[in-house]
Amino acid sequence: MKNVLFRYSDPEKNHFLSEFKNQQIHFSTPEQFNDPFDCQMEYERTVNEVLSQKGVANKASTDILSKQLKKKLTNIGICCFCRAKKNQLMWSHYANSHKGICIGFNRNVLLSALPNVSVEDVIYQSKHPLHSIPDCMKLNSGNLLEAVITPLLTTKYSYWRYERETRLISQEFGLKDISAQSIQSVSFGLKTSEQDKAKVYDMLSLPQWKHVLIFQAKKAEHRFALEFSRIDKRKGFACL
Incomplete structure (x- = not known):
């Protein structure tokens, strides 16, 4: 996954799903x-x-x-990403103790929309x-x-x-537009609520997000590790 960058997101934060709602990412000071x-x-x-x-x-x-x-x-503005989605500490610290999500970005596509x-x-x-x-x-x-x-x-x-x-x-902080194609996946945490999952499914039902893959985190058997299984989006959409 060298070409993928991940951002962990907390559903209790105001900017939750802003990447999908506005097709923007925030560069912080x-x-x-x-x-x-x-x-x-x-x-x-x-x-x-x-x-x-x-x-x-x-x-x-x-x-x-x-x-x-x-x-x-x-x-100056900085937008921070992680190079791994199986990072348990990141899930704990930045995704509200596994209650949030992890968004996967295609590095090359993302950067092509951010020339400076x-x-x-x-x-x-x-x-x-x-x-x-x-x-x-x-x-x-x-x-x-x-x-x-x-x-x-x-x-x-x-x-x-x-x-x-x-x-x-x-060189400037604030919101910057991104391409819809720059987002390639969303992973639910171990404790992501059904309500928050429904919000994600609702957002991904829009045509510009039809390419986005969805994964569910689960505990690995007999190991202190996370594993991810792909979810059939049709099942999620059927619950809306």
Whole structure:
């Protein structure tokens, strides 16, 4: 499933099924993330530390670059995905303890509708990303922002490694339109209610979603694992 990206969805959240209702995905600002260390920084101190490491720090350059960095990061939007749908911790943390759903996106089709968006797999490590800038890199006003921003947006503490996260990064936050063909599957969790399943079936009864496959999670026998079986959509539609 290298070409599939997954998003776990909580039925108690306001944006539940917005991917189907509006054909849009939301790019959040870093301030909205649940990890207080994720993408956060003190701009002036960060720039000063990086420039000091390279022996080129001075008050004027620090002030200018910190303002540029803050302006750029303030507008950036990030949409987070997972590279696995059998991730039990993700089902617990992001799909309301297995009560939600997991939406599978075709990576190539999704990106084709988002031309100004970059895609990056998150790197997990114990060292802060700003300490990983190569010593040989010659920093200037042109490349400092990229040297700082890219590692900052794509690095998390090693504790979060289980998320296996891929990020879509845009220069602007907010809602972005996607193609209906970019969504290829919906998986129900172990505890997804019949009411929420009915909402999904109702949405998928529309012609633009006829290609979307539906799966049901179940406990694997004699293993601490999840398995998924495909559901005949006709049976679900018959219950509407």
